[in-house]
Amino acid sequence: MNEDLDRPQGRYFEELPIGTVIRHRLRRTVTESDNILFTTLTMNPQPLHLDFEAAAASEFGRPLFNSMMTLSLLVGLSVHELSLGTLVANLGLTDVVFPKPVFHGDTLRAESEVVEARESRSRPGQGVVTVEHRGFNQHGELVARCKRTMLLRQREASAG
Known part of the structure; x- marks a missing residue:
């Protein structure tokens, strides 16, 4: 059995002490089709996303990329290096903000910083980790930020 192939890509609870920052390798250019x-x-009928004429008349002058998709991408870009194979459950998202708009053709990248970590009090072999995800466009501007709390497996519990 090849241990490297059996090991999840994500990080176990013990590998995420407070202060850890992960600059995720994956990036994604968002498109009009997306x-x-x-x-x-x-089922979002917002004209700022779907009606090019209405969007052109807005203060942005063009369609805005849907912020809920931006949030989904922000979390998704983190999965390979953070929680793939080690996540038990997402427990919540808080403090979601979108300080700058995202437009078709923007390329998004993400980083995650561990802001809280503790062993689970009710689930032996698991830990609760909160990260702050930050999303940036190709100009390095912060376009999205949120806190995500996850229940993760502990390495020792997975080895047994």
């Missing part, structure tokens, strides 16, 4: 598909699948 925006329209996500917006219509989620």
